[in-house]
Amino acid sequence: MTLVKSVLRNLPTFYLSLFAAPIGVIEDLEKIQRHFLWSGGSGRATVHWVTWDRMKAPKDVGGAGLGSLRNLNLALLAKWWWAFKSRIDKVKSGLWKLNIEAKDILYPDEDGITWRSDFVVNGIFNVAKLRCRLDRASHQISDGEFWWLNSAPKKVVSFIWRAKQGRIPSAEELQKRNIQVPSPMCGLCSNIVETSNHILTSCPFAEDTINKVLFWCGIPAKQFSGVTDVLDFARNWGHCPKKKEILTCILYGTLWSLWKERNDRIFKGMNSTPAKTVDCIKSMDFSWRKFRMRRGDVIVWEKWCMSPISCI
Numbered sequence: 020m021t022l023v024k025s026v027l028r029n030l031p032t033f034y035l036s037l038f039a040a041p042i043g044v045i046e047d048l049e050k051i052q053r054h055f056l057w058s059g060g061s062g063r064a065t066v067h068w069v070t071w072d073r074m075k076a077p078k079d080v081g082g083a084g085l086g087s088l089r090n091l092n093l094a095l096l097a098k099w100w101w102a103f104k105s106r107i108d109k110v111k112s113g114l115w116k117l118n119i120e121a122k123d124i125l126y127p128d129e130d131g132i133t134w135r136s137d138f139v140v141n142g143i144f145n146v147a148k149l150r151c152r153l154d155r156a157s158h159q160i161s162d163g164e165f166w167w168l169n170s171a172p173k174k175v176v177s178f179i180w181r182a183k184q185g186r187i188p189s190a191e192e193l194q195k196r197n198i199q200v201p202s203p204m205c206g207l208c209s210n211i212v213e214t215s216n217h218i219l220t221s222c223p224f225a226e227d228t229i230n231k232v233l234f235w236c237g238i239p240a241k242q243f244s245g246v247t248d249v250l251d252f253a254r255n256w257g258h259c260p261k262k263k264e265i266l267t268c269i270l271y272g273t274l275w276s277l278w279k280e281r282n283d284r285i286f287k288g289m290n291s292t293p294a295k296t297v298d299c300i301k302s303m304d305f306s307w308r309k310f311r312m313r314r315g316d317v318i319v320w321e322k323w324c325m326s327p328i329s330c331i
C-alpha cells in the first residue's frame with residue numbers, strides 16, 4: 020500500500036495538475052493500482068479483500084485513505100482555477116483604472132459556453148496587441164499626434180518632438196529650472212526673452228528663413244505662432260501624402276537649422292544670414308533624402324533646388 024501511495028499515486032500528478040483526465044484514463048490507472056495492491060504486480064488473479072471504494076475513502080471515515088485519482092485531478096485543476104480567479108480580480112481592477120472593462124477583452128460566445136476575444140489572431144492570444152491597447156488607455160496625451168518621420172535623422176525628429184512641447188534648452192526653459200544663463204534674451208535677435216516658439220518661429224530671423232524656405236517650396240509666405248502651428252500647417256497642406264512628407268521633412272530641417280544657428284551664435288560666435296541658412300537647409304535635406312532613398316528612386320540636385328516638392 021505504501022508503494023501504491025508513494026509511487027503509483029504520484030506518477031501522474033504532474034499531468035493531472037494540468038489536464039482534465041478522461042474517465043477511461045482514470046479507471047485504467049486505478050485498475051493498475053488495484054491489481055498491484057492485491058497481487059503485488061504478479062499479474063495473478065487474487066482476491067480483492069476490501070472494496071476499492073473503501074480503499075479510496077479517507078481514514079477518518081473508516082477507509083484506507085488511498086484517495087481517488089479523479090478527485091486528485093479535480094483538486095489540482097481547481098488550484099489553477101483559484102489562481103486564475105484570484106488574479107482575475109487584480110486584472111479587472113487594473114483594467115478598471117484604465118476605464119476598460121474585462122468584457123472589452125474577453126467576452127462569452129453566443130453559445131454562452133466558449134469565450135471570444137478581439138485580441139485573438141489566428142487562434143493565438145496576441146499579447147502585444149492587448150498591451151498596445153492598454154498603453155493607449157493608460158498614457159493619454161492631449162498633445163495630438165506627432166509624425167515620427169523616417170526621412171530625417173532621429174536626433175532631428177526627436178528635437179522637433181521636444182520643441183513642440185517647449186522642452187528644449189531655450190533661455191526661458193533653463194531659467195525655469197534654475198540654471199544660470201548669460202542672457203535671457205533671444206540668441207538670434209536679442210530683442211525679446213528667448214522661448215522655443217520665438218526662436219523657432221516668431222523671431223525675425225526665423226520668420227525670414229521660414230518664408231524663404233516656403234518660397235523655395237512654391238508656397239506663399241506665412242506667419243507661424245509656434246512650433247505646433249508649423250507642424251499643423253505641414254500636416255494639413257495638400258492632399259498628396261508623398262509631397263506632404265517632403266514638406267514636413269523640409270520644415271523639420273528648417274527648425275533644426277534655426278536652433279543650430281542660435282547655438283552657433285551663442286557658443287561659437289558665428290553669424291549667418293537667413294539666405295545662407297536656407298542654402299544649408301537645401302543641401303542638408305537633399306543629403307537626408309538621397310541617403311534614405313529606395314532603390315530605383317532618383318533625385319537630381321538641380322531639380323531639388325528648383326522645386327523640392329515636385330522633383331521626386
Ligand SMILES: [Zn+2]
Pocket residue numbers: 205206207208209210211217218221222223224
Ligand atoms: Zn529673436
